[in-house]
Each structure stands twice: as C-alpha cells, then as structure tokens.
Amino acid sequence: KQEVTQIPAALSVPEGENLVLNCSFTDSAIYNLQWFRQDPGKGLTSLLLIQSSQREQTSGRLNASLDKSSGRSTLYIAASQPGDSATYLCAVPYNQGGKLIFGQGTELSVKP
C-alpha cells in the first residue's frame, strides 16, 4: 500500500530565504510524482511533475528532485516571497493508475 508523508507539517521563514520541503513515499515503483500548491479556500495548482525516469524538474524559482530508490522527493524554493505562502502537496499515482495518493501537505508561511 502506497503511503505519502510530508515533513514538516508547517514551516515559517523570513522573506528571501531558500527552503526545502520534503516528501517521502513507501512504494518506490511510482510512475511519476507531482507537486501542487493550494491556497486557503482554493483549488490545487500544479507546480511540477517529475516522471520516474527524471531526477529533477525546474520551473522558475522552484526545483523538484526525485530519488526513487530512497522513496524521496524534495521541493526547493529559492528566494522565498510572501506570495509563496500556501500549502504544498506532493502526490503519486497509485499502482501506475490514474488516482493520486496525496501527502498531508506542508503549510508554508513566508514573513515579509
């Protein structure tokens, strides 16, 4: 059974800091891994999708890495801004099918 864990559950940093969010999964036979952002009371915005054959993906100030053998992914946010404040979720497909298994999320607060 695939389980996804995110640490820490909450993180507060001053503006300008670089930070790392962690995601771990129990079954390394994943097809891909997706990082999302969720703002309070809103839906999910897809940030990055890493295929199982890739080691990392970059989009602007975001960099996501994937280590299948150790069951880990990290989301690196460079030069954080107050607008980055949100809950960040990672998710993997279950049994290479369509449904996603989500972590509980990391609630990020970036203080001006």
Place this chain on the structure above:
Amino acid sequence: NAGVMQNPRHLVRRRGQEARLRCSPMKGHSHVYWYRQLPEEGLKFMVYLQKENIIDESGMPKERFSAEFPKEGPSILRIQQVVRGDSAAYFCASSPQSQGETQYFGPGTRLLVL
C-alpha cells in the same frame, strides 16, 4: 482554454437532502477524478471515470454516493441523504490520459451540511 470548472462553488444542504456536484473537464480531457478534502485532513481519492465508464470507485463510500460522466455534459457526483460528516471540499481533476499526465484541478465545491 478554460480550466476545469466546478459548480456550485458553495453548497448548503440540510441533513437528508441530496447534493449534486458538477465538473466540466478541460477541453480535450476524457479522464475525470473526484477527490474529497475533509476539514483538517488531506485529499483522498474517491472515483475515476472516463466517458460513460467508471474505472475505479474504490475510494467512494458504498452507500449514498454515486458518480457518472455521461457522453454529453459534465461529470456529476451525487450524494443522497447527506449527513454532517459529508461536509467537505470536493475537488474534480481532469487529464488527457490516465498515466504520466498532469492532473488539473478545479476550484472545488465546498459542501456544508447543516
């Protein structure tokens, strides 16, 4: 290209009533997924549908809940005889294929059962 659309955005029902949640996938997407986010909990998969077919309903409660994705029109998640524990945010996502593709999420329907 409009994103995934869900309506209503907010729905209030009294215990025992029915709730109907609608989802229109992105243009060109034939795969629809429903997820539920209970207060203070993570997102949980409910059901995965393609046009006119339910592919995986393993996350959907056996009673009172049903879902469809007809040939024409939006996907519908229907909850009969709602109870307070059904209060949650219900999200719909769509993708062009089931594997290897990003799922795009709608804004959600927030159901409150009084």
